[in-house]
Amino acid sequence: MRRSFTFLLRLTRHQEIALAACLDDHRVLYNAALEHRRTAYRKAGVTIRYGEQSADLKHIRAHRHRPVKGRVKTIGVKREGSRWYVILSCDDVPAEPLPATGAVAGIDMGVASLVTTSGGEHVANPRYFAVTADRLAAAQRALAHKKRGSRRRRKAVARVAALHGKVRR
Template sequence: MIRAYKFLLRPTVGQAIALGEMLRDHCSLYNGALQERRDAYRHPSKTSIKYGMQSEQLKDIRTFDPERQGRWSFSSQQATLRRLDKAFAAFFRRIKAGDKPGYPRFRGVNWFDTVDFPRDGDGCRLDSTPHDHVTRVRLQGVGHVRVNQHRAVLGTVKTVSVKREGRKWFVVITAEQPLPEPLPATGSDIGIDLGIASFLTDSNGTHSWGVFLTILNAKAESAGWEVMAVDPRNTSRRCPACGHTAKENRPTQEKFHCVDCGHQAHADEVGARNVLRTGLVRRNANTAWREAPPLRAGRSHEERFHAETPRSRTGQHRARARAAWNVAWA
């Protein structure tokens, strides 16, 4: 499991200048590599430039410009070239999919705000002064920069990135951690509706506010639990008592009143209960699929589908859906 940490940096005046120069030179490298690709493609030969070809040129570039390009980490420069390569890969992927291509653009120095170090210890070192009570990160060409580390970094540090946000500098660290032991099962499930009347309402009827989606997924992963997103359509219009769905069931933003059976509740609570049931249906269907008997060798799921008669296949689908629905509404 990979976990990210973000800490504020406290550079000296000289270190802040060096950090700005580092971004400037990596931006120049990015734009130069982009220009080379453009020029090569515009040439009558339609030459295609790849990451490997540009990475091989780094040694000569560093030798030619020792005061700027030769000052920084070789690995971080390779990471910048990989970033450009990923931009082109995404560009060609969008063309293939028929989407708006969005050709990679040149970056202004004020819009190039991150330098990546692919491996701790190669051009960078977290906790570079372990005998000092202050945590520092060593960055090649910059020095030992103070880190405002407000929490411990658990696991093995994999990558280090330096990021500028306005006038502040941050270090972003990714660390690999072992998968946690799942917390004991509670025997219960809960649905959460992100509503309008209330930001969040759970299927027990309680309300809370805050930016929590990222935290929710992270905490669930750490506990060995599952967060499942479901289609929210009609979840606040479907009656949890009888299943009748109609927009007339919502006479006001907060009120739910089923026009068929008369059931009344808070609209967001109704939405949360329907989210829970929809999630249970999906989970039960996924479990049934995983537990299905293995296919005979040489036959795909699609081949088995066509081998069965439409009537029997439809009946099986109906039976499975009915069973899952009954479990969810029980």
């Protein structure tokens, strides 16, 4: 079974600057390697694989706050707003079945109520977007009035990104 583990990175300011520079280097290196592969194929008909070129990439250490089961196949780093995450994609993760209770339950997924159980219990739909829509609209209007390149615009962009993150979570 394949499974992904996502870890929130808690970086200091210096680590964040270094990671941003490293990701920028990776982007530049990847684009240069892609252009090299395209040129090699176009001119000589030679195929160069990404694995042969990836030895030039730098390595980043991450603190794992829980054990990772299975064999790590890929590692990804992403930034959502001001938060940094590392995603470990693992192969051969053992399945952990829950113990049998002997109880039987029916669950109906709906629109008006998110879940209705066979016992008649209704779980309301949280509707995160509807709750945050007014604040998000106001933040986007405020962003539209900011001058491009200004510090206040950067702060407004961060606020809109944070509100979008709340809707997504």
